[in-house]
Amino acid sequence: MTVLPTPRGPLSHAVITALADGPGEGLPDTSAVDAADPYGDDAQLALYALYEQHYRGFDGVPDELEWDPALLAVRRELERSFLAALRADTPGGRTAEQALDELLVEPVDQTGSVSHHLAGEGESWQMREYVMLRSLYHLKEADPHLWVVPRLRGRAKAGMVAIEYDEFGAGRADRIHSQLFADLMDDLGLNTDYGHYLDAAPAEALVTVNLMSLFGLHRALRGALVGHFAAVEITSSPGSRRLAAAMRRLEAGPAAEHFYAEHVEADAVHEQVVRHEVVAGLLADEPFLDADVAFGADATGFVEDRLARHLLAAWEEGRSALYEGHAVSAARPR
Secondary structure (H helix, E strand, O other): OEOOOOOOOHHHHHHHHHHHHOOOOOOOOHHHHHOOOOOOHHHHHHHHHHHHHHOOOEOOOOHHHHHOHHHHHHHHHHHHHHHHHHHHHOOOOOOHHHHHHHHOOOOOOOOOOHHHHHHHOOOHHHHHHHHHHHHHHHOOOOOHHHHHHHHOOHHHHHHHHHHHHHHOHHHOHHHOHHHHHHHHHHHOOOOOOOOOOHHHOOHHHHHHHHHHHHHHHOHHHHHHHHHHHHHHHHHHHHHHHHHHHHHHHOOOOHHHHHHHHHHHHHHHHHHHHHHHHHHHHHHHHOHHHHHHHHHHHHHHHHHHHHHHHHHHHHHHOOOOOOOOOOHHHHHOOO
16 A cells, blocks of 8 residues: 555545545535546546555555545546546547557657657656656556456457466566566666655656546446557557667666566567457457447557657756656656
8 A cells, every 4th residue: 555645736635635534525526626627637636546446545544435425426527527538639430440550550750759768868867757657557557457357258358368367477476567567666776665656646647547547447438448458558569679778778777678678579469469359359249349449549649648748848858757846756866
């Protein structure tokens, strides 16, 4: 478990107070949620805190609050706003095949790519910031994808479980991908505790984690979750190759390089399984989910691009990309 984060506005203050002291008066209503930026720090931190009750939770927060009706009502409103924004900001009318095929072609202009930047000219402090922010995702990597397994059948279920078996170390605790990422963090001199860098994460990083929680927790969004999973697996191998090269160039350490080197080969295989078994199997069973798979893939690209723009804009100016006041924790010498 980890400590409750520091609030960033009225929504997150109300939610975090309710988690600490128990739900009472003053929880956000529809109008309060509608007034907030759905991608902003306040709304995204509030949603993250509520979602965390379905993972490992926070120190001192009773397990019973995972299903508290008042908190679930707030979560529903935050999800409604978040999902509406995502649908408005991603292209519609595409098939799953079109959305996934696009991911196979890397753009000629690589100026917006974090992995290209880190591989070619990134500095050690930038890599440390990147890893700190990615830790919120990778230390729970694959967990939300498991929620879709009971909602699949046949080829889709078998393919999903085959990939997840690899993600969880093929039965070996030391090979679980979240543990490999913790080993990477250790090489970089970072704290490996689950959720340790939550307060350092800007909204753009929180969104990438909240997206997979949103899709994973709702059976109605099972197609979007499969689209998200497919997008991650399809884009992972080339990006991981560049990040492994970046770790070598920066002499980050063997575990740091190994995490990404492991994903180059593994995710090249996973890409084939996810397309030909998971996606194809799902759509053979439930063809009406085709647009949802495309939406999940497109939404994944959208939030990842937002994070990339945030990181690169900050680094271009020579400043930290972490949430205000946390730059020193990334810049300290090893």
